[in-house]
Amino acid sequence: MSQTVDRALSILPLLAQGPADLGQVAERLGVHKSTALRLLRTLHEHGLVYRQRDQRYRLGARLFALAQEAVENLDVREIAHSHLVALNDRCGHTVHLAVYEEQEVLYIDKVESRYPVRMYSRIGKPVAITVAAVAKLLLADLTEPERRAVAEKLDYPLYTPRSTPNAAAFLKELAVVREQGWATDLGGHEESINCIGAPIRGADGRVIAAMSVSAPNVVVTAEELLTLLPLVRRTAETISREYSGANRPRKA
Amino acid sequence: MSQTVDRALSILPLLAQGPADLGQVAERLGVHKSTALRLLRTLHEHGLVYRQRDQRYRLGARLFALAQEAVENLDVREIAHSHLVALNDRCGHTVHLAVYEEQEVLYIDKVESRYPVRMYSRIGKPVAITVAAVAKLLLADLTEPERRAVAEKLDYPLYTPRSTPNAAAFLKELAVVREQGWATDLGGHEESINCIGAPIRGADGRVIAAMSVSAPNVVVTAEELLTLLPLVRRTAETISREYSGANRPRKA
DNA sequence: AAGTATGTTGCAACATATGCAACACCCATT
DNA sequence: AATGGGTGTTGCATATGTTGCAACATACTT
Numbered sequence: 001m002s003q004t005v006d007r008a009l010s011i012l013p014l015l016a017q018g019p020a021d022l023g024q025v026a027e028r029l030g031v032h033k034s035t036a037l038r039l040l041r042t043l044h045e046h047g048l049v050y051r052q053r054d055q056r057y058r059l060g061a062r063l064f065a066l067a068q069e070a071v072e073n074l075d076v077r078e079i080a081h082s083h084l085v086a087l088n089d090r091c092g093h094t095v096h097l098a099v100y101e102e103q104e105v106l107y108i109d110k111v112e113s114r115y116p117v118r119m120y121s122r123i124g125k126p127v128a129i130t131v132a133a134v135a136k137l138l139l140a141d142l143t144e145p146e147r148r149a150v151a152e153k154l155d156y157p158l159y160t161p162r163s164t165p166n167a168a169a170f171l172k173e174l175a176v177v178r179e180q181g182w183a184t185d186l187g188g189h190e191e192s193i194n195c196i197g198a199p200i201r202g203a204d205g206r207v208i209a210a211m212s213v214s215a216p217n218v219v220v221t222a223e224e225l226l227t228l229l230p231l232v233r234r235t236a237e238t239i240s241r242e243y244s245g246a247n248r249p250r251k252a
Numbered sequence: 253m254s255q256t257v258d259r260a261l262s263i264l265p266l267l268a269q270g271p272a273d274l275g276q277v278a279e280r281l282g283v284h285k286s287t288a289l290r291l292l293r294t295l296h297e298h299g300l301v302y303r304q305r306d307q308r309y310r311l312g313a314r315l316f317a318l319a320q321e322a323v324e325n326l327d328v329r330e331i332a333h334s335h336l337v338a339l340n341d342r343c344g345h346t347v348h349l350a351v352y353e354e355q356e357v358l359y360i361d362k363v364e365s366r367y368p369v370r371m372y373s374r375i376g377k378p379v380a381i382t383v384a385a386v387a388k389l390l391l392a393d394l395t396e397p398e399r400r401a402v403a404e405k406l407d408y409p410l411y412t413p414r415s416t417p418n419a420a421a422f423l424k425e426l427a428v429v430r431e432q433g434w435a436t437d438l439g440g441h442e443e444s445i446n447c448i449g450a451p452i453r454g455a456d457g458r459v460i461a462a463m464s465v466s467a468p469n470v471v472v473t474a475e476e477l478l479t480l481l482p483l484v485r486r487t488a489e490t491i492s493r494e495y496s497g498a499n500r501p502r503k504a
Numbered sequence: 505a506a507g508t509a510t511g512t513t514g515c516a517a518c519a520t521a522t523g524c525a526a527c528a529c530c531c532a533t534t
Numbered sequence: 535a536a537t538g539g540g541t542g543t544t545g546c547a548t549a550t551g552t553t554g555c556a557a558c559a560t561a562c563t564t
Binding site: 254255256273274275285286289307 | 509510511512513519520521
């Protein structure tokens with residue numbers, strides 16, 4: 001809606017891929033060098049962009065501070081955290097918390113496994129949306145037309161042979177998840193890693209976040225992991241209740 | 253340099269303090285509602301701002317993704333991480349890694365203490381710059397006029413009676429740190445927590461990052477903590493060497 | 505049903521962002 | 535030393551894009 005701002009903001013994802021110099025930025029934006037310079041300067045003044053000693057630009061530190069403050073404003077996270085830690089204490093595996101926003105699912109909290117073999121993931125990283133247990137839970141709660149719209153827009157990368165192959169399969173899986181109230185990812189993202197997850201609901205029953213427990217095959221089999229399901233669901237329900245209590249209906 | 257972009261970006265820190273509606277944003281920006289609307293829409297399209305169900309705006313999820321990618325581009329962090337983990341394995345305490353950028357010091361990595369009593373800190377959070385060991389190390393490496401300029405611009409909050417009280421004391425402390433090549437924070441931020449830190453240097457000898465080990469009094473006394481100093485310094489030097497190797501002088 | 509608060513749109517007037525061309529600078533190369 | 539290509543930077547005239555306005559929606563109160 002605002003061309004100038006639009007151009008300026010387009011610089012950020014561009015720099016996220018790695019440092020770039022003025023010429024590169026200008027070229028990839030399709031604008032004159034002097035224009036790019038002025039946009040970069042403005043971003044710089046706000047700390048979103050940093051100029052390295054070789055003159056190239058990269059993303060700036062203020063970005064962290066902002067992301068930090070943003071995450072601290074998410075009350076689900078605050079409420080959930082201690083419960084996630086408690087769950088990790090009991091089972092030892094990696095615990096994740098994720099939300100859905102603007103067609104993306106992303107982790108907003110994580111408690112690391114106590115086992116030496118850890119899976120790679122990171123708060124803030126977009127989740128593999130077609131296979132992750134938390135993604136299924138969050139999308140399953142959308143209305144039917146929304147689900148279809150999203151499902152059709154997605155790519156279905158075959159991380160493994162067990163990955164969700166296409167929109168039809170994904171929609172079917174979402175229906176199952178919606179019905180049963182929990183979800184799994186059995187080797188769909190990485191061959192040797194399994195997850196089980198449960199939804200966290202607001203006072204109105206809508207899914208506002210999802211949590212999961214992940215563990216590699218070498219530590220526990222999928223069957224053993226599934227025995228944790230009741231515990232995971234109970235934890236999710238506890239968080240839901242606490243969240244609903246804190247966020248009274250119709251009060252802002 | 254660009255008024256429009258400047259205004260748009262000013263919205264972000266504003267929203268960092270909490271959700272706000274259109275009117276509030278417009279007022280605090282000093283522009284007309286319609287202008288604010290268009291700026292917010294642009295931010296929204298880029299995912300930096302999210303519109304909650306009560307129509308209010310808050311910071312968006314893309315911000316995390318960006319911050320995440322930003323931190324992954326910092327090669328110091330990548331190189332240092334395994335060494336920080338190893339250090340934590342040996343001593344058990346919380347280990348931090350921090351950098352200086354644009355008048356701010358911030359944590360870019362952290363390995364949690366193995367002890368049950370943990371200190372509060374978070375990657376991305378700006379560091380208490382006048383007292384933290386890592387901050388002293390990073391600032392001590394600036395040129396004398398730079399140090400003076402920064403020292404005079406800072407506030408000196410008295411977190412505890414042992415906090416650095418003013419610019420003069422801070423500059424004196426920086427001189428000491430610069431001389432000895434390591435730094436401490438003995439109860440300057442929180443009464444019961446002590447830290448020791450060491451600098452990480454690039455190929456040209458300049459300090460590019462700083463690391464520290466922190467532990468509360470109830471776990472180890474300050475004297476005991478200081479016995480770890482040689483280990484901390486060795487770790488910092490190892491990281492420095494590796495970093496200097498990876499970043500050859502005058503290349504890229 | 506009228507009234508208030510909020511978000512939204514179209515438009516005309518102006519301010520502002522734009523590309524250009526010229527300049528400054530750094531470091532290779534000869 | 536001097537030349538040349540590469541980069542980043544500045545001033546300026548043009549017109550493009552942004553602005554505030556006023557009118558319109560819409561939702562929630564009284």
